Amino acid sequence: MIRSLLIANRGEIACRIIRTARRMGIRTVAVYSDADAQALHVRSADAAMHIGPSPARESYLVGEKIIAAAKDAGVDAIHPGYGFLSENADFAQSVIDSGLVWVGPSPDSIRAMGLKDAAKQRMIAAGVPVTPGYLGADQSPERLRAEAEAVGYPVLIKAVAGGGGKGMRRVDAAQQFLEMLASCQREAASSFGNADVLIEKYVLSPRHIEVQVFGDTRGNVVHLFERDCSLQRRHQKVIEEAPAPGMDAATREAICAAAVRAAKAVDYIGAGTIEFIADASEGLRADRIWFMEMNTRLQVEHPVTEEITGVDLVEWQLRVASGEPLPLKQEELSISGWAMEARLYAEDPARGFLPSTGPLGHLRLPVDRSRVDTGVEEEGAISPFYDPMIAKVIAKGSDRAEAIANLEDAVSNVEVWPVKTNAAFLARLLQDPDFVAGNVDTGAIERKLDDLTAPQPVSIALFKDAMDKLVFADSRLSSLFNDPAPIPGFRLNADKAFQQGLYIDGHYVTHFEDNDRFSANAYAVGGASAIGFQDGAAYQMSLAYRGGGHHSAHDGDILSPMPGKVIAVAVTQGQAVTKGQKLLTLEAMKMEHSLTAPFDGVVAELNAAAGAQVQVEALLARIEATAE
Missing domain, CATH: 2.40.50.100 (RNA polymerase II/Efflux pump adaptor protein, barrel-sandwich hybrid domain)
Known part of the structure; x- marks a missing residue:
């Protein structure tokens, strides 16, 4: 078993990993930039190492500094969390080459799933259904436009190295294609250093369904059921839930089996997520759910899976990285109840969701009403250098209605000042009749954005x-x-x-x-x-x-x-x-x-x-x- 662990991350996920590691008796070492010298994750760890100036490109994204800190601290392993270097295959290889344990999938698995076109080709070979489209090497505008017309509009242009909603454009008509293509390629080249794109059929009533998978070093792979992440704004997830509303047993079996095949196709080790897009125009059906991509790391929304399965996914990561087999077999895993997660951000919905930074002079989070995973505390601050997440608020219920009610109650009792938050927006979203009825798709928020952000009357x-x-x-x-x-x-x-x-x-x-x-x-x-x-x-x-x-x-x-x-x-x-x-x-x-x-x-x-x-x-x- 790993005895000491450096966490190559910050904020909420660093604190989350520290909690599990401490329960397992594992010594933890945090890393921090100038901006995070007094951060909660720094004070929560057993030790902390300074790695550079505040900008992430000079600290949290510099693999050499992190490995040097790990060596100086004398740890056995590095956990990357999510974001930053978590899906960087070269960094993973450097960790392994330095003699440290990498808590994550192999560099080869990360590379195999890192490029969307190559990943889809591999999935086709493994019998995993993929969205109709074009994955070819010919990237000429003429060929791409011809392939888009063959697929049929609307189509989605996606950067093959993309993620987080970047390098993605919807095109509704042929006359828009070349302009959208050029815009997408510029963004892809700037964000990922790779301008190549693929073409996909755009699904008009899309649901975002993902399956949590887990593999060990002995060839075992299990799934821990699905999550629904359809409530998004600008391709960023807002509320996630597990299981997915409207998912019947036969469709669940089909999508989860496909996810396991996908993971086995790349000899996957550790925690990962297979993301699917579903055409929900006639409800969830196995023949209308297609592979999108794989996230080769722990997901932000992993707590909802933990809540319905009773599994600590970080503990599983640490055990598998230590060479142990998966703690449970597939037949030992089951769903109990319903769970939902809301991402509480420091942002101002009234001003287009602009980030809101500054001191947290007053902070009351609903820890008595829900599970709250956070990396900040009162008298701390939201830094302009990093993602403006304040906390993840997670609620559980015996069924979906109870989970919604519990989460609405929790976010309604958030108190933050003077930083602005999206708490009221989340509460109103949870009250929306379509959401309560389970009638959601990835465009639901945008269609109702004015109502969801309108000022409320004072009570x-x-x-x-x-x-x-x-x-x-x-x-x-x-x-x-x-x-x-x-x-x-x-x-x-x-x-x-x-x-x-x-x-x-x-x-x-x-x-x-x-x-x-x-x-x-x-x-x-x-x-x-x-x-x-x-x-x-x-x-x-x-x-x-x-x-x-x-x-x-x-x-x-x-x-x-x-x-x-x-x-x-x-x-x-x-x-x-x-x-x-x-x-x-x-x-x-x-x-x-x-x-x-x-x-x-x-x-x-x-x-x-x-x-x-x-x-x-x-x-x-x-x-x-x-x-x-």
Whole structure:
């Protein structure tokens, strides 16, 4: 058995491997770049080795540095995790040549499945069904266009060395082909150093079904059933589940047997995934499921397979790499229940899913509701140098409906600030009627993207919790409040002229939705500012109050919601402004916050200047209402 292990990776997967290795009594060594010096995986391992600057190409992607670190640390083996060098056959060979154990398939197996055209030729020889298309060596535009027309539009142009959705273009008509081909080849050459492509028939109702396979050094290969990864955005998986909805026993037997044949065809050792595309226009059928590619590594979504089989796939990897046989035979493996995984990313769905980096000032993950695999913690940070994943949230149920409900509950209770996340997007996706019914394909998210990313109405629950946190922190208002449970449009009992509301993300809100489905929570971050969470969404809130026929003396006070830096001032003293007009921009907690005029009026006082540092509740400006 391996006694010590270096993990050539970072973040969530490094922490995941460390947990299993520690349970097995294996010493672990982490590697880290400058950006990861204080990262969770570094502190979780028994030892850690610095391997270079923050950019991955200067650290995690430099095989020589990783092998040198392994030698210096005196380990027996290297586990590559996924991503980075995990499917690099030359790196795998270098590890083996250095006298270390490579926890993964042989370099020959990686090479055999690394090029999509060669892999498909091998699969055809092994009797594995492949998607109709062209795999030839003639890469002239004329030949490729002719083959596309022979297959019939729509077709998919795919880089033979591609992956992760890069080097892939859908073509719907002949007149688009040459332009799309050139674009695909440029991207393929830039991303993979290989411009060669293949042509595939594009499946109009595609489901992405993959099968977990495992081989040992003694020629044994088993499958651990299928996963459905059809919920994707721009070819990136969003939610995965096991087993696949709508999969009958006969179709499962056919696809899993084909996956085992595929693995045996390349003498596969360790954990791998055979990916298939299914034409689901008439449901899942064995004669409409075709091989796409093989991932010669552990997959991001491996936890859902672990949850339905009770198998620790990392433990199996370590045992097989140590020369042990597979722990279980095929007939000893079975499916129990249903599992789903959601990928929680630091990204902003409202801004086209742009990555959101910076400090994790507030982080609450639903560890009491689900399995959470993460590589970050509160007071840590999301680095701009690497994949912006915060965690994988995994839920199980006795059936699919229960698994969906449990996962929705878990992601709805995610709390992250000030980094933006896709938690609310995930919650809404899990509520989608088509998804709940199992009617999914790889285009489902794109068709409903506007609805899935539209702002949600603010709930009464959030309003009440925010008021509870904020109102008595404001000495000017505490005497006005007599009702402990405000309602929408609530008017203060002490003065009927006043109306209560909130500034939420810079907008004044007085109307709230009474919906028991919403879960909400808020916490104060100082004075008259709070962060509220509702169904995974985060809101920055500050107290607002105004008169029905007139404005109070303090209505126009523009206060800093938290300590920060004024980065722009858009008005001057004495200037007339209108309701909602931007007054100034504050940078706080690495995010920009626009402060706006609460009503029509004049800038009577201006105490802010660009570059100034301000404290919470500092009076930045004061607006006097225009006479009515």
